[in-house]
Amino acid sequence: MKRxxxxxxxxxxxxxxxxEWNKKVLSELEDYIxxxxxxxxxxxxxxxxxxxxxxxxxxxSRLDMLEGVxxxxxxxxxxxxxxxxxxxxxxxxxxxxxxxxxxxxxNLEDALVVSMFLNSFLRHCDYVKIAxxxxxxxxxxxxxxxxxxLFLQTIYYPFSILANxxxxxxxxxxxxxxxxxxxxxxxxxxxxxxxxxDEEEGSLTLNVINRHREDSISTVIENQKGEVxxxxxxxxxxxxDIKSQNNFEEKDNVGVIERTFDDASNRFSYEFPPHSxxxxxxxxxx
Numbered sequence: 491m492k493r494x495x496x497x498x499x500x501x502x503x504x505x506x507x508x509x510e511w512n513k514k515v516l517s518e519l520e521d522y523i524x525x526x527x528x529x530x531x532x533x534x535x536x537x538x539x540x541x542x543x544x545x546x547x548x549x550x551s552r553l554d555m556l557e558g559v560x561x562x563x564x565x566x567x568x569x570x571x572x573x574x575x576x577x578x579x580x581x582x583x584x585x586x587x588x589x590x591x592x593x594x595x596x597n598l599e600d601a602l603v604v605s606m607f608l609n610s611f612l613r614h615c616d617y618v619k620i621a622x623x624x625x626x627x628x629x630x631x632x633x634x635x636x637x638x639x640l641f642l643q644t645i646y647y648p649f650s651i652l653a654n655x656x657x658x659x660x661x662x663x664x665x666x667x668x669x670x671x672x673x674x675x676x677x678x679x680x681x682x683x684x685x686x687x688d689e690e691e692g693s694l695t696l697n698v699i700n701r702h703r704e705d706s707i708s709t710v711i712e713n714q715k716g717e718v719x720x721x722x723x724x725x726x727x728x729x730x731d732i733k734s735q736n737n738f739e740e741k742d743n744v745g746v747i748e749r750t751f752d753d754a755s756n757r758f759s760y761e762f763p764p765h766s767x768x769x770x771x772x773x774x775x776x
Contacts, residue, residue, distance in 0.1 A: 492522070499524040501576050501620075506530050506552045509559050516563040516573060525576040525620060528556060532603060533584020539732060540670060542599060543701040544678045546606040553577075553614045560617070569616075576620035580607055582645065583630045592629040597735040598744050598765060601644035601727060605682075605699050605767040608652045612684040612697070615660040623649070634738075641741040644734075647727045651746065651769050655725065656695050658688035663696075667707065680707060681762070687774070694718070696770045700762040703732065711770075713756045719773035722751040728766035 491498055502519050505511040506528040515526060530552060534542040556575060564572045582603055586594040611621040627633045632646035662685075669679040682699040700707050726747040734743045751760070754772055762768050 501525040501527050501578070504528045504556065506556070509555055512556055512559045513563060516560060520564055520567075520573060523573055525574050526556070526560070527576040527578045527620075528552060529579035530577070531579070531581055531583040533582060534599065535584055539599060539703055540678075540701075541672060542603060543606075544672050544676065545603050546610060546682055547672075547676055547678060549607060549610045550613075553610060553618065557614070557617050574619040575614070575617045577611065577618055578620055578622055579624040580621070581623055581625075581630050586630070592625075593634075594630045595634075595735055595737070596643045596645045597733045598644055598727075598729045599732040601648055601744065602699055602701070602732075602765060602767060604645045605648040605652075605697070605727070608648055609682050609684040609697055609699065612652070612656060612660050612686060636738065639738055641736050641738055642745075643736060644727075644744045647744070647746050648767055651725050651727065651767070652697060655769050655771055656684075656686040656697070657693075658686055658690070661685040661687055661694075667709070681709070692774055694772045694774045696772070698762055698768050698770070700764055700766050700768070702764050704764055706761050706763050708759065708761045710757065710759055713772075713774065716774040716776050718754050718756050718758075719775070720752050720754055721773060722754045723771040724749050724751055725769040725771075726763070726766060727768075728763050732765050 500523045502515050502523045504515060504526040532545050560572055582600040583594055586592055611618045625631050627635060632643050632649060634641055634643060663683050665679060665681055665683045667679050667681045669677045671677055680700060680702045684697045686695045729744045736743050
């Protein structure tokens with residue numbers, strides 16, 4: 491196909507849990523493919539909130555593992571020319587899966603896990619160049635429809651927020667906060683953070699998930715380069731109950747609160763509400 495059209499891009503099938511498979515695929519196909527794909531679906535089968543909020547550990551380990559294989563196999567190739575990652579199936583899917591069905595209904599904690607996927611993709615954006623949900627309407631989907639009507643599921647909002655307010659380049663962030671332990675002794679920080687910078691617009695975006703179920707977390711945010719303006723545009727996804735969900739009768743149980751904050755600087759304080767995703771848009775000048 492590439493002999494007919496050299497501009498096309500090819501994706502080979504990877505395996506998120508098997509580095510040997512990925513090594514074999516890359517070793518044989520590195521001269522032909524542009525991406526290697528992995529899939530991942532997660533759930534909260536045990537109804538254990540804090541274990542579920544540790545899902546990002548699994549996402550990060552899968553990405554770190556695959557990036558390590560790519561670097562190992564293609565060590566002689568410049569980094570920007572190496573095969574990239576297509577995370578081309580991912581989502582929360584477990585309730586309907588048990589019943590061999592596909593119309594999953596999502597709540598707020600599911601939306602926070604979707605936010606963790608997106609934060610991970612942004613943190614790994616030097617390798618993850620494709621990251622798409624495979625289904626968008628009705629089937630394990632952010633949009634539910636019936637004849638003459640629709641509603642937006644909770645997982646719609648993280649996708650909408652991060653897609654619309656993150657542009658330019660992904661930034662490294664240093665996060666120092668309290669954490670909790672999972673059963674396997676892994677430490678999970680209460681805050682999950684990603685950031686991006688749009689040089690053209692002069693805007694810095696922070697995406698912060700507070701995983702704590704009950705408590706707000708007060709923070710100090712410090713900017714290392716340029717001057718932050720006073721005004722911050724805030725997009726907050728939250729609800730009183732982590733099990734809150736939308737439906738055809740109650741479409742706005744979970745949604746995005748928009749507001750502004752006028753006391754930002756290169757070092758300012760901000761309090762993130764419990765079980766929430768908050769995106770802060772800041773103006774930054776050189």
